[in-house]
Amino acid sequence: MLKNNILKIVAISLSLSFHAALFAQQKQLADYVNPFIGASTNMQSAGNPAGLGKTFPGAAVPFGMVQVSPNTITGGDNGPGYSYEHKTIEGFALTQMSGIGWYGDLGNFLVMPTTGTLKTSAGKEGHHDGYRSYYDKASEKASAGYYSVMLTDHQIKSELTATPHCGIMRFTFPQNSGSRIQIDLAHRVGGTSVNQYVKVVDDHTIQGWIKCTPEGGGWGNGAGHAFYTVYFYAQFNKSLKECGVWSANIPQGQTRKLEDIESAKYQDIIAHAAILPGTKEKLGKHLGFYTDFDTKANEQVILKTGISYNSIEGAKNNLETEIKDFDFDKVHLQARALWNKALSKIQVTGGSTEDKYNFYTAMYHTMIDPRTFQDVDGKYPGGDLKPHVADHFTKRTIFSGWDVFRSQMPLQTLINPGLVNDLINSQVTLATENGSHFFDRWELLNAYSGCMIGSPSISVIADAYAKGIRGYDVNKAYEYSVNTNAKDGNGQRGFTTGGNSISGTLEYAYFDWCIAQLAKSLGKKEDAAKYEEKALAYKNVWDKDKNWFRPKDNNGDWQQWPAAGRLQQGYGTVESNPYQQGWFVPQDVPGLAKLLGGNEKAIADLTNFFEKAPANLLWNDYYNHANEPVHHVPFLFNRLGAPWLTQKWTRIICQRAYHNKVEGLVGNEDVGQMSAWYVLAASGIAQVCPGDMRYEITSPVFSRVKINLDSKYAKGKVFTILAKNNSAANVYTQSATLNGRPYHHCYLDYAAIASGATLELVMGPKPNKSWGK
Known part of the structure; x- marks a missing residue:
């Protein structure tokens, strides 16, 4: 009897060990994140000057202040500071922007491990004339919260990871008596820092x-008005016995x-900067810091850094709170755990392995911004330049409004409603604080850049308020919307003139409609009627002779x-043509269809719009998924009575425009918008008109999609979409x-989603034209 029990215990133990090992081998959600998707600015591959995804491959945590990432080039329309095809790395910076054009910004506190003679200039991409290094492309690895690469010029392995306010870098050196870590304090994507200060504390x-x-320069080469100071507090696990600074003599008036700064003259000034060994404190226009040391073979040197936009004390507190030791x-592991938790907001079953990589990397890219702008103690720099x-909220920054109001913010209202509440508060x-009393369409670190057109904050507020996201000063939000x-x-006159006449008129008409919805909710009947009328302004640029929208000049002709x-x-x-922009009347699709001659003619024209687009969906004159103005268009078939065409085309777009590779995005990521479109469409739902609680139903890529709801904002716990018999053919x-x-x-009301409903779809290979009309 005893023998039998022992055998049973052994068998159970073996079984548990087997299942534990099996569980350990199962992929976690973070394992489906490939940060290299979209990590290219290559214009030639994109077929247009906008380039491809423009994402960065470095380490970050969800909505964190810090993004520790390699920089391969500074200059041109290279917003993320990195492009996969570049052969050299100039260093690893603590801040980056994701998926943007317009020269970019950040890329601050650039760290480079080196050996040998100290060089004070990065030099040119693909050359050995600076401190940049060639790297082993096969060694380059990136995952959620982690990046590593072997720098081959010096045989130094570099590893990066992050917390919300800090970055930590681990460098594995060869045996060398002249090893070094150097920090370019002037480095900035798209320009240069204008002043720096550094002090050796101990x-x-x-x-x-x-x-x-x-x-x-920086954001928009200065046109973006970016004005910020990054404070840092950095600690090394190796003593700073031999350290100093370099200081370039930037001429007065330069x-x-x-x-x-890209000119040969300026680069020569940097390359011949004065090297000041033993200097422990320095203020200057172009500074760097370095520390020299001996290393044994495979010795690991670790640098951890906290940053703040408030003060050195804030940076120090951030570091001491989040990274107490040097345990890289x-x-x-903490960063990875944060990503697993964040990605679990949506759980999918079915689809291919590539589909899962596309999906969870897309989710990952939607959770870079809007990033936290406050320290761990809640302090943030205000618009009045005061602390x-x-x-009662987390201060956030980087709002790429013209892009993200379309899909990114509607997605976050489902999976991160508190984040949207934070953004509106911010x-x-x-x-x-800045006394403007209006919302800018593109905000970066308190700067109003004015980039693009429209009044996208109004859309975000209207959509959030309608969904019960209301933890902010609603009266001010409404007042500032009206002011904007x-x-x-x-x-x-009811229309926009000049070069943006069509785009401006149509988009502002939609934002007028958004104000009308807010006014209704707040009991402002006169305002509601006024803005409902203004929402019809799109008709003012409709030319019945051309049967399409046509721009007007300043005289109204x-x-x-x-x-x-x-x-x-x-x-x-x-960034479009009239054919592409003209479909943007989300607040009145029946009215648009009437102008086109009815639903059948609208469907025929819309079908032509898709069928003439190239198969790869790169930049083109028809359905141009590479840019935002058309992102709502595939779902218009639902509104026009042909939902099977929405199902067809969204599945085609998911297949053709998103891939698990570097060139996996057909256009700029645009701070989460490109990826948010995929997350929603692949899940099987999307909004045509944020502010309207109608969600369009389309063909899910997966057989089961579970969206975990936030109990603070929704009555239900989980909204589930099931797709029976789903496959690449059964769409x-x-x-x-x-x-x-x-x-x-072919649509759902938001209330059904928030209640925790289960939507079950039965899929097949041919359209059922009687369903959903």
């Missing part, structure tokens, strides 16, 4: 700050925009019709049930 610590202004692996404390407090409209809208007609890029439009909905009851609509 034999393991340095602190200081990096000041960036429009005079040094201009310092991107074209200036522990920080990496403030966020006591915008309201900024507009209050008065500043930038269609005005008394039609601008000359071009030979290419509505395919003419930039004809009254922004069409045959029938549906909602909570077990037959469901015949």
Whole structure:
């Protein structure tokens, strides 16, 4: 008997060991993140000057202040500071932007491990004339919260990971009597820092700050008005016995925009900077810090750094709170755990392995921004340049409005509603602190860049308020929305003139509609009626003779019709042509269809729009998924009575525009928008018109999608979409049930989602044209 029990115990033990080992081998959600997806600015591959995804491959945590990433080149339209095809790395910076063009910014506190003679200039990409190094492409690894590479010039393995406010770097050196870590404090993507300060605090610590202004280029090469100071507090696990600074003598009056600092003359000044051994404190216009030391073979030297936009004390507190020791692996595991938790907001089953990589990397990219802008104690720099404390929300920054109001923010209302609440609070407090009392369309570290067109904050607020996300000063949010409209809208004439006539008129009409929805909710009946009328302004640029939208000049007359007609890029439009922009009437699709001659004619024209697009969906004159103006268009078939075409085309776009490779995004990531579109479409739902609680149902890529809801904002716990018989061939909905009851609509109300409903779709290979109409 005893023998049998022992055998049973052994068998159970073996079974548990087997299942534990099996579980350990199973992929976690973070394992499906490939940060190299989209990590290219290559214009040639993209087929247009906008380039490809422009993501960065470095380490970050969800919505963190820090992004520790390799930089391969500074200059041109190279916003993330990195492009996969480059052959050299100039260093590893603590801050980056994701998926943007317009020269970019950040890239601050650039760290480079080296050996041999100290060089003070990065030099040119693909050359040995600076401190940059060639690297072994096969050694380059990136995952959620981690990056590593072998720098071959010096045989130094470099590893990066992050916390919300800190970065930690681990460098494995060869045996060398002249090893070094050097920090370029002037480095800035798209320009240069204009002033820096550094001080050696003790034999393991340095602190200081990096000041960036429009005079040094950066965002929009200065046109983005970026004005910020990064404070740092950094500690080494190796003593600073031999250290110093270098200081370039920037002449008085020297201009310092991107074209200036890229010049041979300026680069020569940097390359011949004065090297000042033993200097423990320095203020200057172009500084670097270095520390020399001996290393044994495979010796690991670790640098951990906290940053703040408030003060050195804030940076120090951030570091001491988040990284108490030099345990790189522990920080990496914490970062990975944060990503697993964040990615679990949506759990998918089915689909291919590539589909899962595409999906979870897309989710990952939607959770870079809007990043935290406050320290661990809640302090943040206000729009009045004074310190403030966020006591009931997290202060956030980087709002790429024209892009993200379309899909990124609607996605976050589902999976991170608290984040949207934070963003609106952040915008309201900024507009209050800086005294403007209006919302900018593109905000970066408190700067109002004015980039693109429209009043996208109004859309975000209207959508959030309608969904019960209301933890901010609603009266101010409404007041500032009205002010924003008065500043930038269609005005008394009811249309926008000049080069943006079509794009401006259509987009401002939608934002007028958003104000009308807010006004209704707040009981402002007169305002609601006023803005409902203004929302019809899109009709004011409709030319019935051309049967399409046409721009007007300052006198209100039609601008000359071009030979290419509505395919003419930039004809009254922004980053689009009239054919692409003209579909943007989300607030009144029936009205648009009426102008087109009815639903059948609208469907025929829309079908032509998709069928003439190239198979790879790169930049083109028809359905141009590479840019935002058309992102809502595939879902218009639902509104026009042909939902099977929405199902068809969204599945095609998911297949053709998203891939698990470097060139995996057909256009700029644009701070989460490109990826958010995929997350929603692949899940099977999307909004055409944020602010309207109608969600379009389309063909899910996966057989099961579980969206975990936030109990603070939703009644239900999980919204589930099931797709029976789903496959790459079975893309069409045959029938549906909602909570077990037959469901015949191709849309859902947000209330059903928030209640925790279960939507079940039965899929098949051919359209069922009687369902969903």
